[in-house]
Amino acid sequence: MPETTTTVTTTVPAVEVVEPIRRSVVVLVVRIFLLLFIADTLYAFLLLGVVLGIVPSGWSASYTLFLWVAHTLKNIMLTYLLLYMVVGWISSVYYVTAGHLIRQRGVLKIEETVFQLTDIEAVGMNQSWLGRLFNFGDVTIRFSIAREPRDIMLYAINNPRKYESLFSKYV
Numbered sequence: 001m002p003e004t005t006t007t008v009t010t011t012v013p014a015v016e017v018v019e020p021i022r023r024s025v026v027v028l029v030v031r032i033f034l035l036l037f038i039a040d041t042l043y044a045f046l047l048l049g050v051v052l053g054i055v056p057s058g059w060s061a062s063y064t065l066f067l068w069v070a071h072t073l074k075n076i077m078l079t080y081l082l083l084y085m086v087v088g089w090i091s092s093v094y095y096v097t098a099g100h101l102i103r104q105r106g107v108l109k110i111e112e113t114v115f116q117l118t119d120i121e122a123v124g125m126n127q128s129w130l131g132r133l134f135n136f137g138d139v140t141i142r143f144s145i146a147r148e149p150r151d152i153m154l155y156a157i158n159n160p161r162k163y164e165s166l167f168s169k170y171v
Contacts, residue, residue: 020094021093021158022092022093022094022157023136023155024135024158026134028086035078036078039074039077043074046070047070091106092104092105094157099118100115101115101117101141101152117167118170119143119145120142120143120144121142121149122142122171123140123164123168123171124139124142125138125139127160131160135158136156136159137156137161138160139154139160139167140153140154
């Protein structure tokens with residue numbers, strides 16, 4: 001009796017997303033606006049306290065020095081936080097290539113993690129009312145790597161429905 005060999009092949013959808021998947025610019029702009037608004041509001045209350053005399057009167061002699069130090073500290077803090085937000089936005093990017101989801105993090109030292117799309121166990125999407133208005137949201141992908149579930153969240157990305165349906169093909 002001749003031997004018969006059966007070959008089972010699984011077809012993986014040929015999908016390649018060339019453009020990077022990154023956080024929405026709208027979210028970055030809103031976060032920067034809120035940071036500036038909160039910092040300037042707190043600074044205004046500090047100055048109002050000085051003008052209204054809530055701060056002890058002994059400070060009036062060094063009022064100019066106090067304002068310079070407070071303003072300088074506010075600007076240093078804002079510069080640090082703005083750089084932190086922008087670098088965080090720039091340094092986290094995802095790519096979808098033939099059968100892989102690639103996560104790159106970092107600016108000077110880039111750390112790259114590769115996930116097999118065939119290991120996807122579940123896909124979920126979350127979108128707030130503001131996200132529906134500006135077309136951004138979160139996509140959560142559960143990978144089963146060595147029988148250990150691992151969730152990857154694509155936070156505040158543009159067009160989350162597109163990526164939810166893309167990753168759902170591999171479930």
